[in-house]
Amino acid sequence: MAQFLSIDSWTGDFLAERDLVTPQQLNEASELATRWGSNLADVMLTKNWIAADDYYAALAERFSVELVDLGKEPLDPALLDHTEVAVYMRELAVPWRETDGDITIVTARPGPELILYARRKWGQNVKIRIAPKKDLQRAVQDVFSARYLEAAVFDLANHDPVMSAQTVFTPTQLVIAWAMVTAAAAGLALAPIATLIVINLVMTVFYLGNFVFKSVLIWYGGKNQHARERQLDAAVSLLRNEDLPIYTVLVPMFREPDVLPILANALRELDYPTSRLDIKIVLEEGDQLTIDAATALGLEDIFEIILVPPSQPQTKPKACNYALQFARGDYLVIYDAEDKPEPDQLKKVVVTFDRAPDNVACVQCRLNYFNREENWLTRLFTLDYSLWFDLMLPGLEKLKVPIPLGGTSNHFKMDVLRELRAWDPFNVTEDADLGIRLTQKGYEVRLAASTTFEEANVSQSNWIRQRSRWIKGYMQTFLVHTRRPLHLLKTIGPLGVLGFIFFIGGTMLSGLLNPLFWLIFGVWLVTETGLFDPVFPPLLLYLSLFNLLAGNGLFIFVMMLAPFRRNWLSLVPYSLTVIWYWVLMSIAAWKGAWQLITKPFYWEKTEHGLSKHTADEVSKAQAGQLAA
């Protein structure tokens, strides 16, 4: 953990003497460093009061040691140990050369403490060189990239293959599917009406269960929410900065140069001591546009940039797995590029972890949208997300049903994340999968009342792409976790299984089945045909009618309730138009199902930055950056 080092005051004076910082900046930096428990250099670099190149050159001069260009004189891989990477990143000191048994190290943080540390670790004759922090971090990444890339892709599949989506359908699942299709075909051939009634009955009961379950969730989700939020706020106000743990923030990005200023601004606004943040912007090596944009914004001086070497599958979880190996925090959170977490989110999560039992390994924060009023789709999407994160997930938490984690703002205990081999790179909703896996392994997920605001999709085609990936991921997750039904039952209990079936299975299956029922209903309504009468005996007809009316009514109603908590009541009337949203959902579900068979690991990229609000946010962020 970074601390206020004795060398800091020397360095500070030295920089001031050379007019690289002003005395006022030095004083302020000292105060901040004391308050944050940080070191002076980090504060000055974070505040952009000194350029990184100037700082390291001054440092080399100050200590009369050589400044190494690691690009030209890279690290010697033979001297590095892969199990020590987190230590290298934490101490910013890495063995560089070995001459006659004496080690020379490069460091970005020289000083007496470093010398003591280096002597303890590498012997009394250790020699010291200086390298800029970003060069040092990049050099360590280069050494381990091949090895870590392999681990990022195959670690879970190798160690826990039954939990990996690398195999889409297991032989047993294929046999069961074949048996069911055969039984249905035989039934249709031998007793078509009876078979259709049975199929219809199963689907009807499923629908009924689905909306009853979701109603129960919403009911439980709404109970005691305010009291918990007040308690959390009170506990956050009692936190002391110096007691806060190191927090790794991963921000995986791909082809999103435009939203970088939003991200940089949002991360800067986090109410958490900078020195205790380990922020990693995770970029794909081939994504030159985003890399250039990050460089142009000077992000490398503040955040660590991890470049993920190209390989398949090119998915976000693989990138996160790769970056995870360089992480040095006690906790870790993932944010998307366009995310704007509420400033006190990390503190709220720390409190939530502190107050939770030891087996709570993940805290999920709420997601919602900053451009909710932009068009019809953003309004509906906001209603959808409000329902999901503000009402349903709290219900799952209360009933102790496995929580499928949302795409971002899920905070993990680092040791548990590593123990579980992190995210499944073959699953395109790796977060949802991880939530279920955590519960299966005996851990719990909690929710924290803090919101991260994102950009809602403004385009229906883009939305369908995004949703098709989610639904495909849900299908993958469903297939993975139902491979061992008894194990699932044993680990998450009957209520958990029920919740898993309705929440994961129900979400994808209703999207697939709805068009079928709409078609039957539409044909019946328009033609008044008696064709379906044999398939709908009176009781079933009544049940189906009940489902059609009560089910649709209930889902519209809960959509309506969703914005109540946030007082976004202008969205309420739009819930009456949700039927078209369901149509889009069904299109996405069928697209997802098709892709599950044809391109199971394909990451359907959601394009960000389309919203005009995002442009406004970028302008605001740039203004904020200038002010900083």
Next chain:
Amino acid sequence: MNWRRVAPYLFPLTVAVMLVGLALLLHARGYVSTSNLDLQGRTLLSMDGLIRFENVITAFPPVPYISAIVLSYVVPTGGTTGLTALSAGLAGMLVVAWFNAFRINGLSVLEACAASAALGLNPVFLRAATEGVGFVAIHWGLWLTALGTVGLRRGERVNDLMLVSVGLALMAFAHPFGLLLVFASLPFLALVMPPDRLRTAPIPMYLMLLFPFGFSLFAFMYVNWIFAGDASAFLYTISREAAGLGADAQIAASEPTWRTFAITAISLFAVSPVLLAFFMAARGMGPLRYAVLAIFATLLSGIFLSQAFGFFPSVSLAASLGITGAAACVARWPINRLNRVELNLLSAGLIGGTALVFIDTAPESERWKAAVMNHTVADSDPELTGLARALSGKSNVLFDAEAVPAVIALRSGTDGIWSGDTQQFRVASIRQRTDADMLVVRNSGSGLGSDRVGRIFPTLYESGATGYRLKYDGARWRVYEVSEEGQR
């Protein structure tokens, strides 16, 4: 089983069992409410296929009807005893729900037991419990609505919003009186909404609160349109019989009787003086005061509307709803502001309730009192009893039983009845003649006009038919039996 958690519930469960026991005792002494008779008759007709499926699912109010049909699937021989047990059981469950809510609010086990007993054993509540599933469902709906009402403005929880809106929907589809209560509540819903949200978004707030009711109504009208060919068909099934108000009264709107209204309003205070106490105690606590006001105002307006539309149940039944309103206040009142005075006033309501049932002179209440005092219980409608007796054991009876289902319940079955949806009835309708052994017809001059038999044979009531002799003669109904001449 965790006995420490379960043990406190033994007392309210005992109260619930007592309610069921008392209801069954009254049933054994001959008290069956008119609404239960009507419901049982309809259930028998639909279970035996004498009412078309379409008519079953388009009938209003659907809540008691569907409950009765489900019950008859589960307990086919339940009859009116089963219906009485069901309604009293639901009332008993409400007492348990009150107890549970009191405990959650922080009342001690003793206080919660005393409060739930004082409310649950109030004679007017027992009267409501024996009235029928529909009326008990109003109590349930009001309980949910009132709970949400007391909580919504104070806590701004989505759960309270759900309670209000779902409660309203339940009341509306439980009983015609419930439907009127929902309409009565409309202006007063504004009192319970969080003021800032009401100011900025009144339409969305009303939309949320009324959506379940509105959508259910739309769905019900849609079902009517699909199955009955007319979205408003259910309106014709709303009857005073189904509301338990007797068959002899007129459906036409009558002038509200100010005297009855005033008596009922006073009775509401007598049965639940605690409501007034809560209103007074809520000085300085705006949300609570408005909530109590909204509950009271809804009940009074509902009573007024029910008189205006001719669906006023009886003073004691209407006043019984005050008990549920009071229970909701106790369940949601800030525990540190809940004084012993208020709890004692719950017991005072017992006295008021006892007095009220003795003052109430409505025919149904008189029958109920007779059963309580183990006197002879008069028939709910002597003419229908006579009609049932005339039809008892007979077969080949052309009878529009749907027009007066209570007769089917009174004769304990549909055997031998050719009702409106049977083949024989349709043939008679087409051919304008029948070979039935008995013809049952309603007086076209009665309040409800002709029945379907009367429409086939317009002169039957007055003039009889060739080959038939008058078997039963009532002011509203006549029965003609085939004569020896006719048999030849």
